[in-house]
Amino acid sequence: MRNFLKTITHPFLKLGLSLFYSKSRKFSYDGIEVIVHPNVFPPHLTWSTKILLNFISTINLKDKSLLELGCGSGIISLYASKKGATVTASDINKTALEHLEIAKIKNNLNVNCVYSNLFNNLKNQTFNYIIINPPYYPKQPKSIKEQAWFCGEDFEYFIDLFDQLPMYINEHNTTFMILSQDCNLEHIKSIASKNNMSMQCILEKKVIGEKNFIFKITLS
Numbered sequence: 001m002r003n004f005l006k007t008i009t010h011p012f013l014k015l016g017l018s019l020f021y022s023k024s025r026k027f028s029y030d031g032i033e034v035i036v037h038p039n040v041f042p043p044h045l046t047w048s049t050k051i052l053l054n055f056i057s058t059i060n061l062k063d064k065s066l067l068e069l070g071c072g073s074g075i076i077s078l079y080a081s082k083k084g085a086t087v088t089a090s091d092i093n094k095t096a097l098e099h100l101e102i103a104k105i106k107n108n109l110n111v112n113c114v115y116s117n118l119f120n121n122l123k124n125q126t127f128n129y130i131i132i133n134p135p136y137y138p139k140q141p142k143s144i145k146e147q148a149w150f151c152g153e154d155f156e157y158f159i160d161l162f163d164q165l166p167m168y169i170n171e172h173n174t175t176f177m178i179l180s181q182d183c184n185l186e187h188i189k190s191i192a193s194k195n196n197m198s199m200q201c202i203l204e205k206k207v208i209g210e211k212n213f214i215f216k217i218t219l220s
Contacts, residue, residue, distance in 0.1 A: 041072035041148035061085035074100035136183035
């Protein structure tokens with residue numbers, strides 16, 4: 001849960017959290033293991049990645065194409081590959097992609113890793129599924145690490161996302177995005193609406209007081 005990081009104020013807890021994320025750590029799911037670099041979005045003490053993993057476990061991905069847009073640790077991409085999907089994992093963080101290249105070999109899974117800011121290097125490609133775990137705090141990121149958390153003071157990430165996304169959505173594919181109650185849901189929905197897209201909540205999951213929502217994004 002991302003607000004775990006934001007709401008910790010006790011100095012000892014802040015120190016402990018800082019120490020926890022100061023070195024690479026293992027994360028595993030369904031027999032798949034990744035090494036998460038300190039500069040990569042951490043799935044250990046957050047809930048969004050785990051919720052998405054459990055969600056896609058219910059989807060038949062065999063012989064389907066899937067894009068994880070902003071893959072971070074890549075555990076979702078690796079799991080989708082294990083389930084039989086043809087997977088593309090993109091990220092703006094080269095460190096994340098380098099570690100995913102190593103992880104796919106160690107796990108004997110096939111994932112196409114692409115360095116891309118949103119869809120910039122994915123043009124003219126189509127996918128049956130697009131999975132998005134976006135940054136959503138309205139603050140300007142100061143490093144590549146912070147780009148996993150902050151969407152820009154004016155929600156620039158979502159402005160760009162919903163500007164590009166319509167070219168990749170049609171009646172033959174499905175796009176899912178996870179968000180938390182800790183973000184400005186209504187503002188994000190309004191950005192989608194301005195680009196003729198709608199967000200339908202298909203799953204609500206509450207973990208330790210925080211609600212997370214998976215939205216299906218469609219053209220209006």
